[in-house]
Structure formats: structure tokens, C-alpha cells
Amino acid sequence: MSSTVSESSHDDDGVPRRDFLYVSATAFGGVGVVAAAWPFVDQMNPSADVLALSSTEIDISAIEVGQSVTVVWRGKPVFVRHRTPEEIEVAEAVKLDDLPDPETDADRVQKPEWLIVVGVCTHLGCVPLGQQGEYDGWFCPCHGSHYDTSARIRKGPAPSNLVVPPYEFLTDTTVKIG
Amino acid sequence: MMRRTLFGSLWVAIGLVTAANAWAASGAKAPQSIDWSHSGIAGTYDRAAAQRGYQIYREVCASCHGLKYIAFRNLLDIGFSEDEAKAIAADVEVQGGPDRDGEMFDRPAALFDYHPSPFPNDNAAKASNNGALPPDLSLIEKARAGGANYLYSFLLGFEDAPADVTVGEGQYYNPYFPGGLLSMPPVLEDDLVEYADGTAATADQMARDVATFLSWAAEPKMEIRKRTGFKVIIFLLILTGLLYAAKRKVWANLH
Amino acid sequence: MTLQTNNKIIQWVEYRLPIFSLLHESLVVYPTPRNFNIWYQFGSIAGIVLMVQLVTGIVLAMHYTPHVDMAFSSVEHIMRDVNYGWLMRYMHANGGAMFFIAIYIHVFRGLYYGSYKAPRELLWIIGVVILLVMMATAFMGYVLPWGQMSFWAATVITNLFSAVPLVGESVVTWLWGGFSVDNATLNRFYSLHYLLPFVLVGLVIVHLWALHHHGSSNPLGIDAKAPGDKIPFHPYYTVKDCLGFAVFGIVFAIFLFYLPNAMGHPDNYIPADPLVTPPHIVPEWYFLPFYAILRAIPDKLGGVIAMFGSIGILFFVPWLDTSKVRSCRFRPIYKQFFWILFIDCLVLGYVGSQPPEGVLILIGRIATAYYFGHFLIVMPVVGWLERPKPLPKGITEAVLGDGDSATQAKETA
Numbered sequence: 001m002s003s004t005v006s007e008s009s010h011d012d013d014g015v016p017r018r019d020f021l022y023v024s025a026t027a028f029g030g031v032g033v034v035a036a037a038w039p040f041v042d043q044m045n046p047s048a049d050v051l052a053l054s055s056t057e058i059d060i061s062a063i064e065v066g067q068s069v070t071v072v073w074r075g076k077p078v079f080v081r082h083r084t085p086e087e088i089e090v091a092e093a094v095k096l097d098d099l100p101d102p103e104t105d106a107d108r109v110q111k112p113e114w115l116i117v118v119g120v121c122t123h124l125g126c127v128p129l130g131q132q133g134e135y136d137g138w139f140c141p142c143h144g145s146h147y148d149t150s151a152r153i154r155k156g157p158a159p160s161n162l163v164v165p166p167y168e169f170l171t172d173t174t175v176k177i178g
Numbered sequence: 179m180m181r182r183t184l185f186g187s188l189w190v191a192i193g194l195v196t197a198a199n200a201w202a203a204s205g206a207k208a209p210q211s212i213d214w215s216h217s218g219i220a221g222t223y224d225r226a227a228a229q230r231g232y233q234i235y236r237e238v239c240a241s242c243h244g245l246k247y248i249a250f251r252n253l254l255d256i257g258f259s260e261d262e263a264k265a266i267a268a269d270v271e272v273q274g275g276p277d278r279d280g281e282m283f284d285r286p287a288a289l290f291d292y293h294p295s296p297f298p299n300d301n302a303a304k305a306s307n308n309g310a311l312p313p314d315l316s317l318i319e320k321a322r323a324g325g326a327n328y329l330y331s332f333l334l335g336f337e338d339a340p341a342d343v344t345v346g347e348g349q350y351y352n353p354y355f356p357g358g359l360l361s362m363p364p365v366l367e368d369d370l371v372e373y374a375d376g377t378a379a380t381a382d383q384m385a386r387d388v389a390t391f392l393s394w395a396a397e398p399k400m401e402i403r404k405r406t407g408f409k410v411i412i413f414l415l416i417l418t419g420l421l422y423a424a425k426r427k428v429w430a431n432l433h
Numbered sequence: 434m435t436l437q438t439n440n441k442i443i444q445w446v447e448y449r450l451p452i453f454s455l456l457h458e459s460l461v462v463y464p465t466p467r468n469f470n471i472w473y474q475f476g477s478i479a480g481i482v483l484m485v486q487l488v489t490g491i492v493l494a495m496h497y498t499p500h501v502d503m504a505f506s507s508v509e510h511i512m513r514d515v516n517y518g519w520l521m522r523y524m525h526a527n528g529g530a531m532f533f534i535a536i537y538i539h540v541f542r543g544l545y546y547g548s549y550k551a552p553r554e555l556l557w558i559i560g561v562v563i564l565l566v567m568m569a570t571a572f573m574g575y576v577l578p579w580g581q582m583s584f585w586a587a588t589v590i591t592n593l594f595s596a597v598p599l600v601g602e603s604v605v606t607w608l609w610g611g612f613s614v615d616n617a618t619l620n621r622f623y624s625l626h627y628l629l630p631f632v633l634v635g636l637v638i639v640h641l642w643a644l645h646h647h648g649s650s651n652p653l654g655i656d657a658k659a660p661g662d663k664i665p666f667h668p669y670y671t672v673k674d675c676l677g678f679a680v681f682g683i684v685f686a687i688f689l690f691y692l693p694n695a696m697g698h699p700d701n702y703i704p705a706d707p708l709v710t711p712p713h714i715v716p717e718w719y720f721l722p723f724y725a726i727l728r729a730i731p732d733k734l735g736g737v738i739a740m741f742g743s744i745g746i747l748f749f750v751p752w753l754d755t756s757k758v759r760s761c762r763f764r765p766i767y768k769q770f771f772w773i774l775f776i777d778c779l780v781l782g783y784v785g786s787q788p789p790e791g792v793l794i795l796i797g798r799i800a801t802a803y804y805f806g807h808f809l810i811v812m813p814v815v816g817w818l819e820r821p822k823p824l825p826k827g828i829t830e831a832v833l834g835d836g837d838s839a840t841q842a843k844e845t846a
Contacts, residue, residue: 021420021423021424021427022424022427024420025417025420025421025423025424025675028416028417028420029417029420029421029675032413032414032417035413039516039517039520039521040488040492040517040521042516042517043492043495043496043515043516043517043518043521044495045516047496047510047514047515047516047518048251048513048514048515048516049249049290049510049514050514052249052251052289052290053290057288219691247506247509247513252513313703316509317509317702317703320694320702321699321700321702321703322699323699356712396702398513399512399513399519402519403519403520403523403690403693404690404691406520406690407686407687407689407690407691408690410686410690411683411686411687411690414679414682414683414686415683417679418676418679418680418683421672421675421676421679422676424676425672425673425676428668428669428672429669429673432467432664432669
């Protein structure tokens, strides 16, 4: 004797019609699956110990005029340069039309004597060499990009100026980067 | 009949195995059972107790025991403010460097630093402690059968050895410790520390506070774990209800 | 039988690779006996747990470091610093235990209902291979956190191979990659622990292929012949299995969120120390019966043979059981022995958890003797001598039909 299928809740194939109970059970389960998926995605985000190192405090009191120091921030080199008055003057005098990536020097520093930039060439990521190149700033040996005393790109394949990271002066002698 | 026998046996089995796992013939005295605020389905760590327990760790235990998996930033979890945690860290020296000349140097700890070990390495630790290695305390609450109950009972449990037990040079007797004899001396006595929050520092209070602190140190995610569990189980119960109704409905048309 | 559809994309794919009709036949129309009970759900439950283990395992592998100096710390890093790391770790550790709970129920279901009998012998054998691969995977996985139990369980179990005559010592050195369990051992265990679950997926596919070829058996153990005896897998068993997953999920969640270390051992929260042996080395609970069998035989090689033999014997079950009747529902004598075997396994588990002292030694030996006796003596002899209860004429009759036999067949075990 074959199984009988009651007629009221089924269409002609004998399959139960979609109805509220099935839809709500499936939807509720689906919500659970989506909610359960988030931890699997979020675990790839930076972990708490990495976030704890996301900012670096540096003591700039020992950096003399005309000296640079390279610190590591988030795994990348950051140039902290105590600029000479000449370098500041030259940087401020440059006309914006001469710049492939126009930006005033004032927009790139908080205190003119301190230039803080990420030392990663914006072309393909090499570390530029300091106090070299035709503009007395930095020179990237990989493909020949020249940066000026405000670390702006002047010549070469790099498309933009060296990035200025977020930073603040906690005191006159301490800078927090990041 | 089969269902009842099977379920009954399964529970017996689970009970046996869980008990067997925890107490595999250790022979030690069973710890006292304390009603911790952090036990149970909705337990939370007593923040004030954990802070006091941390104070005891700093002032009493840290001379021998490390806490390597706790960073100073983790202290925010038990209610210290960021400034308080920075100040606590600044009082602790950690090794920095190498400097430009290749020398290592000492510097004050920052929030991202972990608690330094009191000894440079295990051999130094053993040499200072009668050949015994004081264990790191980060996980001690999970590494000992009985957990917080054990730690509490142990800390207060030092006593004179029974007549038939010989206590060697530099050893002490504690019936809660498997084997009874160990190189750690009793440390807790009334008013050993002056609590920052003014609570009376009886030995009992200090033992409770240390056990609470170490419970947190071993399992800082316990509260979020239980909260998430509550939501998940409620969700699953509702889903089970919906699916049960759906199942009944689908199967109803079979007859 | 190809899938009927108007969807052009599906038709395009179907013509080149009939994946949709394969899924349709296996999961939608697959004719399934109408009288499955709860014990028939644990195969698919185990499949879900395998998926959970795979996903959580891959996630953990993103944060774990397989070096003796960093493994333990990397697990703590996962527990404390990685977003939801505690959830991933506890899910994986407790998931492994849930996997064994599901599989053991699945195996005992097979033993009770005679699921291993012709023509499903190979299905059963593939299942035993799956069990072995699971055990190897779980064993190696437990070593990875590099706690005291991780290290010493690895030392004890790998040392067993030295019992092999002539080549034993070389085999152990080869397994270790050195002169003791050390970094070389940890790294290779990590590699294999990552590999074997994918081997498991392949084995499960072959297992399902074997199952679907003749179709599932059922609690009555009689062939499904009448048209009403079987129902399409969807929607009946899709919805029932989802319900099963949800209920199993509640049990899993209780352990995961409220008792995450209940099935573990405190000693594994102590970093591995090759110079300090824990007072009592015990494996995880799912290995305890085999551990008891290992220790029951006073001779080292004998113990090793008995331990591996206790799983090896499972391969021969389809031939050891001589009964013409599949299901214990109709085997009143053998059914008693089934329950004795079940209790015996629990006893073995308890003995394995305790130090081998006093009366437990004798109990362990008796329990081991019964275990082998069950397969080697009880199965063939009782199968041959027993007079089974009369089998019902058909599944649908037994489930629906006249009063008495319907209720009997459906409710009682």
C-alpha cells in the first residue's frame, strides 16, 4: 500500500507548498548561519597584540638639526627628520605647478622643523635613501624617483609624495605616530 | 526501552569520564568548594577582587612567579583605567634594545609589554628556589584540577606534616598539593599587604582575591564566552522548535 | 536520469558535468526508508562536524606556529588576542570530541541494526578506515598545542612501535625524526594533521557512494521492496536532519560555551617538559577503551597487537556475524550481548582513565577478554544458534499497517 499524501497542503507534485513555517524556519536558520560566519571573517582582522603595537612613541630630543632617524611603525620604516632652516625655506618656496603631486609644505608638517614621513617609495615600495638625489631630499635607487626636502616626488616614476602618517606631539620631545 | 538504557548509560559514562579525568587518583585532599562570582552560567569576574588579587601578585608572588601571557594592556579588562595601567607598567622594568651600539638596556614597561619573568631563565629560577621551578601563573587556574577552589585551598592549606611524613630541607607540607611536599613556602598571612581599596587583608580574603585574579588571568574571555553561549543556545532552542514543527508538518502527510 | 530544468545556466553546466543531477539524485530524490529513527541521523551529523573541524582548523592554522618554542604560546595568542580566537580553538577542540561521540553512536547503530551485512560489507569496511584515519588525525592534533599531555601522549604512543620485532627501534626513530619527540615530530604531525581531514572527505564520499549504490538499510533490517517503503530524501530527511543538527548543536554549544575544558585534561595547560613526566598520562576520553586494552596485556608487543587488533577486528564483522537476520529488533538473544558489549566499552573506558592498579587490572583484562570474545565467539555462535523473531512482511506494513505489529516494530527496540 503506497503512502497517501493529504491533498490540502500540497500541490500536484506531492511536495509541500512553501508556507510560513518552512519559510520562517529557513530564514531563522539562515540568519544564524550569517551571524555564525562573522567570527570566521573577523579572526583575520588584526589581533589585539598587533593593534597594541599600532602606535609608536618616539623621543625626538636626541635628533639634532640636520639629522634623520628611521623608526619602525606597523612594520614599515618612518623617517623622522629634524630639518635645517635652509631645507624648510627651499621646501616652502617650491611652486605647486612644479609638483607632480601638488601639496604645500605647510600641509605636510605640523612643526616646520620636523618632517615625518613613511619611508616607502610610492612607486613600488622600496626604501628611499636620505640626503641624496637632485632635490636634496631622498632618492629611490630601485627606479630612480627623486623626492625633495618635503619628501614630495619631483622626478621619476613614483606617482605621489611620501605618505605623512597620522602623528601628534605629546610633548615637545615626544611624538606618537599612529 | 533501548532509548532509556542508552541515554542512562551515556550520562553515567559522561559523568564517570569527566570525574575520572579530573581526579585521576591524585591522592591529594579535595579542595574546599567556594561560591565564586565567576562560576555558573552567568558568572562574571569580581573586578574589585581581581584588582586586589593583582596587587598581591605584584607585591608577593612576582618575586618568584612569572605572568608571561598577561600584557599590561590586559589590565584594562579588570577595571583599571588606561592611565592606571600605564602607571602600573611604568613601575616595571623590561628589557629593551639592542641600542645603536648593540647593547641591551632596561626601560620602563609600556602597555604593549607582557609581564617580565622574575628570572632570566629556568635554570636561574631553579637555582634560587631549592631546585624547583616556580610555575608561571598565567594559566595555573586551568592547569590544576580543582581550579580556583584548588588555588584558594592550597594558598591557605600549608600546615605541619603528619608524623609519618619526613619534610626535607627547604621543603614544606601542603595536603592539597599532590604528593604533599613542595618547595614553596606558605606566603599568605593576615595584613601581608595593605589593599589599595582599603579592604581588610586577611589571609582568607587574600586567597580569594588571588584565586579570582588568577581565574581571570587564565581565562579572560570567560564572560564573553558565556554571554555568547546564552545567545547561541537560545537561538538554537528556537530553531529547534521551528524545525520540529516543520518536521512534523512535512511528515504528517505520510500517513 | 537527468534533472528537468528550464534554467539555461544549469543546462549548460549539466551537459558538461552532470553535477546538478548528481546532487539531485543524492540529496533530493534519493529513496530512503521511511522508518529511520534517531540513531540513523548520526552519519550526517558526523559529516557536519567534519565540515566544522575543517573550517575551524584552517582558521586556527592561520595563527598557529608549529615550533616547539612557540606552539604553546601561539595557542595562547589565539585564545587571548586573535578576534574570536577563543571560539575557534574551543570549537575545534570540542568539535573533535563531538565528532567521536557522533561516530561511536553511528558505529553502535551499525552493530545493532546489522548495517554491515551483505551487500553493505564494503560500506562498513570503508567506515572502519574512516575511524582509523579519524583516530590518527585526532592523535596528531592533540600533540599540536604542545602541552604536557600532548608531549607525553606522543612519546608513549610512538614508543609503542618499538615493540615491533627487528625494525621497531628504527621505525620509532623514523617516526620521531630524531631521538625523542621533538621539533621534527611536531612539524610532521602538523603537516599530516592538516592533510588527513581532506583524505577523510574523500573517504566519506566513497562511503556515501557505496551507501547510495544499494540504498540505506533500516531499523527493521528487511529490504525495502514495496513502492511505499521508501520516501524521497527531500523534504523528509532534509528537514529531519536539520532538526538533528540543531539538537546536536545545542549539546555542542553547552560544551563549547559552558564546559569547554570538561573533556580535556588540566595538564595540557602546562607547557611540554621532556624532563618531567606527569603522574598519570591519559589520552583523551575517546581513546580510553583502547588504552585499557593496550595495558591489559602484560607483554609490550602483545598489548600493541591487542590495541590495533581491537580496531582491526571490526573489519571482519560482516563475516563474523553469521546471523541471517540483520536487525537486533528480531534477535532477542544477540540483543542482550549487544548491550553487554556497550557496557563493556564503558567499563574499558573507565579502566583506561585510571592508573592500572588493584582490582582494575583484573577488570580491565576481563573487559578486554569479553571485547574480543564478543566478536570472535558471540557473533558467530549466537548468529548460528539463535532463533530470530519472525520478520515483518514489509516496512510499510510494519510502520502503518495492522495494530500490534505496527506499534511493536515502530516503538520497541
